[in-house]
Amino acid sequence: LLYKKIGGKKDSISISIDFKDIDLNDLLDILSAMTGLNIIASPEVQGRVPVARFENVPVLKALEIILEFFDYEYEIVDNIIRVSPIPLVSQSFTLKxxxxxxxxxxxxxxxxxxxxxxxxxETNSLLITDKPKRMKEIAASILKLDEPDRQLSTQSFSLKFIQAEAIFPLIxxxxxxxGKxxxxxxxxxxLITDTxxxxSKIEKVILSLDHFKAQEKLFSLKFALASEVAKLIxxxxxxxxxxxxxEDKNEILVKAxxxxxxKIDHLLAELDIPSKQMKK
Known part of the structure; x- marks a missing residue:
């Protein structure tokens, strides 16, 4: 094990080391003994270093490289180098x-x-908490997945109560x-194509509009019998x-x-004509 000072400060010391499969805390103790630096690791710091090979490298740079492998970091406080896990970060992603x-x-x-x-x-968002390096990868993946072209789909909405031509301009x-x-x-x-x-938002709008709203209409028949047509209606x-x-007026009052x-209008237009009501 070799080390030498550059300048007169401990944190400017350069080291030369060569270890394989060494416990991280043991390596930190060795660096502390070699350089005289006060290195203190938190209880969460643990692991084994597969390879630690440096030739005439500043000790703090070597320490940074070693800790980066484990997602750890160091902080210098009052001449003490404290080693601890890099804090997790949280970020909210609202998808469009x-x-x-x-x-x-x-x-x-x-x-x-x-x-x-x-x-x-409710807000179509994800709150993600993770290590900073992972967060960069996750953010890039979300940006790619949330591209409009990748999210286009086509969906058919069958209307039960309201007419398609009436709801069309509202959508x-x-x-x-x-969208189209x-x-x-x-x-x-x-038939709607959109992200x-x-x-999902349009579906909620359609459900709010396509509800039963009663209207009344009186159908006066000229040729067909109201009692018979009522069965079809x-x-x-x-x-x-x-x-x-x-029956006295041959009328049907419909609430629908x-x-x-x-549809009933079209039905009666076809049925209530002489040719359809002629009987022998």
Missing amino acids: SALASEIESSLKPLLSEVGKIELNQ QPHLSRL IEADLSTNSL NYSL SGYLTPEGDLEVR SSYSLE
């Missing part, structure tokens, strides 16, 4: 395109043995810059809907959603 709940599983393998992730679905403001929407009037549905996070009603047959009323 991806769903935090979906990428959480992709990030877990990147955590160290002491790292953890906390999910906040457009909620689309991201990459198509209305299929034949199935009363919306997964935008789709019942099939177009949701459980919330209702109808009343007025706008979408159901539109």
Whole structure:
């Protein structure tokens, strides 16, 4: 073991050492004895150093390299060098395109043995705590996963009560810059392409709009019998809907959603004509 002083200060001493598979605390004791530096390690500091080979290297630089392998650091306080684990850092990541709940599983393998992730679905964010070096890798991975192009999906929304053409303009403001929407009037549905996070928000908007809002409409029949047509109309009603047959005036009062009323309109336009009601 060789060391020599450069200048007159202990912390400027250069050392030459060559160890293999040595206990970290034993190595710290050796460095302290070699240089006269007061090196104190916290109880958490432990491990074995596979190789410690330095040739004429400043002792503090050698110490930094040795500790970096274990995610430890040193601090000089009142001529005492205190060695301890590098403190964990916490950072919150709010996602704009991806769903935090979906990428959480992709990030877990990147955590160290002491790292953890906390999910906040309400804000679509992840609070991650880990070692600083791991945090850089995790942050880069999140940035990549949250790219809008990587998170585009297409989802179909079948509407039960409201008409697709009526809800169409109400959904457009909620689309991201990459989003697009198509209305299929034949199935009363919306086909929406957007990022997964935008789709999750749009789904909530649709659910808030597509609820039963009763409207009443009186259908006066000219050729078909109200009592017979009422049986067919019942099939177009949701459980919330209702109808009343007025046989004396050959009318049907229907209480239903706008979408159901539109379908009933089309049905009666086809049925309540002379050619369909002629009987021999």
